[in-house]
Amino acid sequence: MLTIWLKMKIGKKDKTTEEKILAAAKKIFVQQGMAGARMQDIADEAGINKALLHYYFKNKEQLFEVIFMEAAGRLFPRINEIFLSDQPLFEKIERFCSEYITIVLENPYLPLFVLNEINRDPDYFLGKVWKGKNVPQPEKFLAQIEKEVAKGTIRRISPLNLLMNLISMTIFPFVAKPMFQKNLGLDEWQFRATMEQRKKEIPKFIIDAIKK
Amino acid sequence: MLTIWLKMKIGKKDKTTEEKILAAAKKIFVQQGMAGARMQDIADEAGINKALLHYYFKNKEQLFEVIFMEAAGRLFPRINEIFLSDQPLFEKIERFCSEYITIVLENPYLPLFVLNEINRDPDYFLGKVWKGKNVPQPEKFLAQIEKEVAKGTIRRISPLNLLMNLISMTIFPFVAKPMFQKNLGLDEWQFRATMEQRKKEIPKFIIDAIKK
DNA sequence: CAGCGTTTTAACCAAATGGTCAAAAATATT
DNA sequence: AATATTTTTGACCATTTGGTTAAAACGCTG
Structure with missing residues (x-):
């Protein structure tokens, strides 16, 4: 198990869920702005559930702030x-x-x-x-x-x-x-x-x- | 009555409702963008009812287009x-x-x-x-x-x-x-x-x- | 002032949207 | 293998929001 995890990490084959969310959020926020962005769209773009989005980031504002500050x-x-x-x-x-x-x-x-x-x-x-x-x-x-x-x-x-x-x-x-x-x-x-x-x-x- | 109306028009004492709406819409749209603007805010800014807003402009998109094109x-x-x-x-x-x-x-x-x-x-x-x-x-x-x-x-x-x-x-x-x-x-x-x-x-x- | 068209309003409605929850699935620990 | 922990999901909720409607207020004309 450890070996596989290491392989993925090193080879960067797969993004972690959080990375997927950040990439998706960046795309949607930059394109639509804070007001125009929809949490559902970010979830879709990341290929996950909207609830999971809130599992990783409390709310839209917090997620936005991470993207904006970056x-x-x-x-x-x-x-x-x-x-x-x-x-x-x-x-x-x-x-x-x-x-x-x-x-x-x-x-x-x-x-x-x-x-x-x-x-x-x-x-x-x-x-x-x-x-x-x-x-x-x-x-x-x-x-x-x-x-x-x-x-x-x-x-x-x-x-x-x-x-x-x-x-x-x-x-x-x-x-x-x-x-x-x-x-x-x-x-x-x-x-x-x-x-x-x-x-x-x-x-x-x-x-x-x-x-x- | 006619004289009073003329006086207003000439002296530009009062804006017509449509003008008030356009001024308000411009302010809100320019500040918040299409997505961030709220019809209620535009109505408030114009000092009128939201229904009246839709009486003059069918919908948000149409109103926005007028402002944007201007x-x-x-x-x-x-x-x-x-x-x-x-x-x-x-x-x-x-x-x-x-x-x-x-x-x-x-x-x-x-x-x-x-x-x-x-x-x-x-x-x-x-x-x-x-x-x-x-x-x-x-x-x-x-x-x-x-x-x-x-x-x-x-x-x-x-x-x-x-x-x-x-x-x-x-x-x-x-x-x-x-x-x-x-x-x-x-x-x-x-x-x-x-x-x-x-x-x-x-x-x-x-x-x-x-x-x- | 009665009647008629226009302007304005309050009360509603349906859809969209941010956010929650309890349970299931997956993963790690013993 | 059994148990605890973390991750993921579908269903749901409350609020916001664009938009509607029917009636009231207004202004004019005959």
Whole structure:
């Protein structure tokens, strides 16, 4: 018995019930949002009974919170990294674009999902995300930009605007993915390819804009 | 009686019931989304009975569609304009940023609302938006960029990427408004001021990036 | 003011939905 | 093999929710 269990675990042949639930919940919640998601649909997607769902997770809210935090936990710390790290400005920008796009390409619908739920109750959700330490500290990054401006290495630009530009260009195409795809006629593969390009194009664009 | 009615109409002292419903529905739908909105809440917000709501609008879906189309109708045609107009590239970019931000500042939550519902069923909603003519034709704009590149007036850049950058920087701050506000510590007034700035800053940024 | 169409309401209804429970099935322990 | 423990299920419940209905209130016209 032990051997079989180990074999499964190692080979990852089968998901445990809890894993099945989490995968199903993620799919349904991300697609439908908290309000639109139905516990029955999650149960169906996981191939189990609705009662079993409540056996593993007390209620919809608790299940949702697990999914939301997992999603938010992938997106927010990365943004904070660019605030905190010690690299030179241009390197930071390059690293952020490249790493962020890589992550989100694996789950293109996470940003819209997270932003949407945050919009419903900003204080509650952002409170959860940044609970305890780990609060965002943009000061360092903004100061770094000002310093470069003062040094004369880059053009005069409002640090806040530069930060917004960086984040906007990186994330928005995912938020508007269906719109861009439909209106610009991009299939799945072309969209991916475009975003791969942008890992380099965005930093180039920004640096061209601010470098003296 | 006639005089009084005219007075109300002219002075817009009182909203008609239908107007009250539409205003209430917009507020609730934009805040909660189609799935999260409750007909009872809309009725309450409008200060009327739920039955009266159904007297004016057959069902939730129909009411939602009116609100959605009104919202989408404000956002999408503007994007299409930059594709179709005949101005020089830089002017187009400046006009787009300025006009778009002006419009959205009046309804900061519309973009997230629209993008979110589109995400739920892209073909259905985008079909509605671009029904009949009025289909988006980015070709002209993209061709214009390529032409400028060929002429040598701007740097070599993928037209698609430039278009995405323009739209992203203009719209995303609204989509992520609560996040930016909370994480960057901007109050309502500061956010507005920042977006006002960006009407000029974004075009400047783009032109600096691509001008030779 | 009587009569007629329109607007508004309170009371209901049926379906959907989140959640529970006791029993069965599977698994682990002795 | 017998027993205890955990996992899974079908049936059920209470509440919420979109939607209906019949009657009342309103406003106008002859």
